[in-house]
Amino acid sequence: MQSKATITALGTYTPERVVDNDYFESIVDTSDEWIVQRTGIRERRFAGEQEFTSDLCVAATEQLMRQYNQSVDDVDMIIVSTTTPDYAFPSVASRVQARLGIPHTGAIDLNATCAGFVYGLCMANALITAGMNRKVLVIGAETLTKATDYKDRTSCILFGDGAGAALVEYTEDAPGFLSTYIGPTQGEGGIHLYRTRHSAQMDGQPLTDHGLMVQNGREVYRWAVKTVPSGMHAVTQQAGLPLSDVDWFIPHSANARMIETICEKSGFPLEKTLMSLEKYGNTSSATIPLALEIGIREEKVQEGDTLLLYGFGGGLVHAGVLMKWAPGQKD
The missing domain is CATH 3.40.47.10 (Thiolase/Chalcone synthase)
Structure with a gap:
């Protein structure tokens, strides 16, 4: 549809x-x-x-x-x-x-x-x-x-x-949305990034139960750099476009090294990638709109540009959206 x-x-x-x-x-x-x-x-x-x-x-x-x-x-x-x-x-x-x-x-x-x-x-x-x-x-x-x-x-x-x-x-x-993609969840990886409330174990494994975030950065990194590049191609292929048609890639701004590796593995130019982490750090679900706002403010993102937004994180879950940037246009 x-x-x-x-x-x-x-x-x-x-x-x-x-x-x-x-x-x-x-x-x-x-x-x-x-x-x-x-x-x-x-x-x-x-x-x-x-x-x-x-x-x-x-x-x-x-x-x-x-x-x-x-x-x-x-x-x-x-x-x-x-x-x-x-x-x-x-x-x-x-x-x-x-x-x-x-x-x-x-x-x-x-x-x-x-x-x-x-x-x-x-x-x-x-x-x-x-x-x-x-x-x-x-x-x-x-x-x-x-x-x-x-x-x-x-x-x-x-x-x-x-x-x-x-x-x-x-x-x-x-329509601004060219395609949407919700990638396969890897719930067994939840042990690598979590915050407890009541349970002190997950899948039989003990958790650090102090109510604060716990992250195994190395494992999350390995999962992301393996998963996101294939997801990027999946969301563009769904729209019938090659990844090279994307004007700006806007991933979750988790870590600059991680994003560099994702770009390298996907074949997408790092110079056409927008991040918000330098000034704002990792703000989880806010990193992508913050990065897009930076791109607009710096006059990089222009009306009509094709944008690939890709989020990934605890769950482990990931999802992408391919869109045309045309704010203010509606019937």
Whole structure:
């Protein structure tokens, strides 16, 4: 079924507090040089003590409305991707509805970790193309610094907070979505990246049960550099296009070395790849909209460009979207 959806607006938000690599030298055995060489990250943003994921979602949506002169009053579905909700329930999406006063909308959270924003876009496209909705607000937002183990020198340097919001709307003549792809889940790999709540084991294996993120970076790296290149080709082949037709690749900004290897294995030029990690670190489901916003601000991404968005992370899950960038165009 041909898509009937397109992205008409984008907004982002990052907290005010900037934390550079020097901060971590005082709490763990590391250095700015070590962090940059291994991750590409130079700084990240920390949410305030009383600043939570719903606050970032609202701020990103408000920026979207200002920048694109858009209203969200007629949004009929809100999808928020996050692993760090304000509460177990109510959902972050319902808090966004209340804060923005959107009168007639559904609201749902999803947890696909660092693939969450792309999963949300896939869902929005499907809902609109199936005729269930006409205007969906998709938000990827995290306050990961509230769930980070600052005794783990290999992971605490990675994470930051941020949010990105996109409006996905019905269109008849100029769909922006060329193809969507949700890759096979590898649930047995969940042991390599998790955050516990109640269970102290997974598949019979004991877990570190302190309520903070735990990551086996080496195993996640191996999985990503093997999985993502084939997924990139799958999503472009589904649209009947070669990977060389893509103007900009926008992967989850997990680690610069990882992205370099993915580009090398897929045959895609690193210079046509957009990342947000240098200034914002790993913001999980927010990295892709943040990177897209950077590309737009730096006048790299132009109207009509073909974009390949690809998210991957804990689960282990991955998903891709191929689209034409044409904000503001709708019937």
